[in-house]
Amino acid sequence: MYLSTQNRKWLLGIALCLGASVLAAPASAQEDEDKAVKGGKWPQASLRAEAAAEVPHDTVKITLATEISDASQAAVAKALSKTLDSVMGDAKGDPKIKVSSGNYRLWPMSNEKGKISNWRGRGEIFLESTDFAAASELAGKLSDRMPIDNLAFSVSQQARAKQEQALMTQAVKAFTDRAQALTDALGFAHYTIRNVDLGGAGAQPYQPAGRMMAMAADKASVPLEGGTEMVTVSIRGSIFLHSTQK
Structure with missing residues (x-):
């Protein structure tokens, strides 16, 4: 079909208008909202x-700790490992108490001349439970080999x-x-x-550590009572x- 020059210009103008209409489509709801704001x-x-x-606190975590000193690093490591293995073996068995290893450290001690005079070692075992009575009793039984060093009350994740x-x-x-x-x-x-x-x-949970230290003296279980937490x-x-x- 033959289109005159005038008709082609007319159709081109319509096409340009339609393109402009598409480009000027209504803004999205988010754009309208942003403009309004x-x-x-x-x-x-x-x-x-x-x-x-x-x-109220429903969980207690008791830290058992021991320190050993000897002339050689090997002797300290051997004695410390023996104590930790022994206590860990006796601590496990009660499903109500979670038992885990804590910090383990060996370090040299120096004399006044700056030379190593002996070695020291420290190891920890954690007892964690929602049964305060069971945890207290177990800590008392183990305190002759690993005294109670600290405790913390908390609210369980559940x-x-x-x-x-x-x-x-x-x-x-x-x-x-x-x-x-x-x-x-x-x-x-x-x-x-x-x-x-x-x-x-x-x-932060309340930590009455001093009260627990009394358990180490006579290996008797002491009733534990936690505080509260906001x-x-x-x-x-x-x-x-x-x-x-x-």
Whole structure:
């Protein structure tokens, strides 16, 4: 089909207009939202809320330690290994108590002339359990070879996770209540959440080490009583404030 020069120019103009229409297609919802925020249509506000609970310690970790001194490094290493193997063998067997090796170290001691006079060695074994009575009794039995050096009470991962799950609901409610209160106080119609970050934290466990040291004297098991720990769930986020109803 033959097209005159005038018709070709007319068709080319239509094609250019269609191309411009495609390039000028409506912006995405995110682009519209970004433009609205930059233009001040939807003000933003940052908020923080948290929920906390005092949780009793349900786990104890007892550190057994021994130090040995001798003239040679080999003699110290041999005696230390013998003690650790013996205690480790006697400690295992109770499924309620987790037994693991701790720090192991050998180092030289020098005299006033700077020469090595003897060697010292130190080894540790950890007893960890949610059964305080069983852990106390076992530590008392082993204290003649490896005295109790330290202990720490804590909240187990299972108990912490369970508590944080319950606190999350409370933290979310506190966040939404605060967001609604801010919206009402500033005279806006409603709000929408832009982003939310969830976090959690716990305090350091209480460590009454001195009380445990008394167990080493007579190998008697002493009732253990842990303290408490604050488990916290916090929510940080930002909201859009809308001046019109949904």
